[in-house]
Amino acid sequence: MESFDVVVIGGGPAGYVAAIRAAQLGFATACVDAFTRDGKASLGGTCLNVGCIPSKAMLDSSEKFEMLQHEFAEHGITVQGAQVDLNTMLGRKAGVVDKLTGGIAYLFKKNKVKSFSGLGKLVRQEEGGWVVDAAGAEIRAKHVIVATGSNPRELPIAPFGGHVVENSGALAFQQVPGKLGVIGAGVIGLELGSVWRRLGAQVTVLEAMPTFLAAADDAVAKEALKQFQKQGLDFHFGVNISKVEQTDAGVTVTYSENGQETTAQFDKLIVSIGRVPNTAGLGADAVGLQLDERGFIKVDRHYRTNLPGVYAIGDVIGGAMLAHKAEEEGVALAEMLAGQAGHVNYDVIPWVIYTSPEIAWAGLTEKAAKEQGLSVKTGQFPFSANGRALGHGDPRGFVKIVADAQTDRLLGVHMIGGGVSELIGEVVAIMEFGGSSEDLARTIHAHPTLSEVVKEAALAADKRALHM
Known part of the structure; x- marks a missing residue:
């Protein structure tokens, strides 16, 4: 042995x-x-x-x-x-x-x-x-x-198989679905829904929670929902699904929303309700x-x-x-x-959603920090005021910094925009060392780069952003 x-x-x-x-x-x-x-x-x-x-x-x-x-x-x-x-x-x-x-x-x-x-x-x-x-x-x-x-995680009334799939099945469709249903507006649902919408599917997202991206900062969640709806994703919140039926042609989902029962037909149904x-x-x-x-x-x-x-x-x-x-x-x-x-350090684990625009955050949201009794200050700066973002043709979104109003220690960072999955690492590194918004604001960033938005957001926390 x-x-x-x-x-x-x-x-x-x-x-x-x-x-x-x-x-x-x-x-x-x-x-x-x-x-x-x-x-x-x-x-x-x-x-x-x-x-x-x-x-x-x-x-x-x-x-x-x-x-x-x-x-x-x-x-x-x-x-x-x-x-x-x-x-x-x-x-x-x-x-x-x-x-x-x-x-x-x-x-x-x-x-x-x-x-x-x-x-x-x-x-x-x-x-x-x-x-x-x-x-x-x-x-x-x-x-x-x-x-x-x-x-x-399976939905008890919609076990995986046939036209009902989880993430692996949703990455292997042999043709673009005409109508695609997604149960769950979390990371997996948003990413996979985005893939097939871009390729031509009509995508409907059914979410049980009454709010969108509750784990993210409120400002980021609001902007993300606006961008995704503009792209054509059809969201329904506070949904209660009562029946899922498969046929040879597809899937029929019966659900209630605001007390009104609705039946929807899909060619494929992605279930992404956790693991x-x-x-x-x-x-x-x-x-x-x-x-x-x-x-x-x-x-x-x-x-x-x-x-x-x-x-x-x-x-x-x-x-x-x-x-x-x-x-x-x-x-x-x-x-x-x-x-x-x-x-x-579980307090500074970064989260990323690889949609377009991307969404990324780490640390406390403004709301969570206040609920913990912390006195906070925030700084926010838009990509629309950044030369590199305009050159890319993607000025969507912003960076938001949350810092302790007394000590200036960075408490959280929240981003939505092009390439923010790469930008968040800088702030996480400073948070790991207990750094402040001043540390971030005083760090020289190359020009023109998207990372300048991070610097400007840190400057904005002290109401001294230079380009807005």
Whole structure:
């Protein structure tokens, strides 16, 4: 029986990063992963295979098509008869995924991480560690890291199958739906709805909550809704869905809105109402691994479960279900096992929605800061006053800074506009070091760049913006 210092169950962002970092720190490491794509083992989990990466590839392709149709003429570029070759677009997406998932296999080899393709299961505790079933072969582990991720949540009255799909199915339509329904106006629903709207679908979004993007700052949510409605996305809020029926031709959804019952017909229906922890086949019950009332693995602040030598990270422990959060937990835990001070600052995790315009935020919203009893000041600056944004032809949106009125410490940053997924990193770095809006305002930014909007928003927090 092979023995390892660390065995990671799960090869997604939390698992593969934890395995690589553990190996870098000198641990004999193995990773057991059951994810398959197109019937073949594929490292990277949901994110690389059917989530973050393929969705961004499709978002990029579809945005280029929309720009070709509606935006290039402004630049003096006229194109007639533009068409979408969906097979080529899907093939490009698959190529991007193949390159990155293959890259993880290379990194495992480089760092001497042994990979097992198949289901990982906790079998029994023995003196000095655990026995793990690694795809049918028993191996020993001093430390076991569970990083099995999450699965899409099903709507009980609309199980996945046929014309009702989750994120992976929505990334593999073989033709553009004429009418597309999306249940859930969160990150996944907005991104996938945007992809197919750009390619020609008529998209209707049904959301149970009465408000839009409740987690975002109110100003950003208001601007985002205006932009998406202008693009043609049809939103319905406070919706109660009572029936979903499939036929050979499509899906019929019956729902009530403001007390009025409505029936809508769709060719395809995307259900994006959140995710649930994936503990199936792990052997949790057999070994006594404690789960909470929602099925997440219970851990302490050092990611320790109730079982000695067994740890858990990533989506399977709850919190923000974000790949970068999971990766940081993988690094932190590996370093803790090596006696180092691994740490994740959950207060400054960035969130991004890769629509057009993009939406990004980190830290507290203005409303949340005030609810905590903090005295706040805010600064906001529009992209419409920025030379680079105007040159790009995309002056939509703004950057908003939230700072403590007494100490000037940055509390939050909220952005909507072109490229804000890249701009937010600067503010997060300053927040990580406990920096102030003054620190951000005094930092020299190249001109002309979109990042100048961040600087101007920080200046605006003290009512001294220079270009507005």
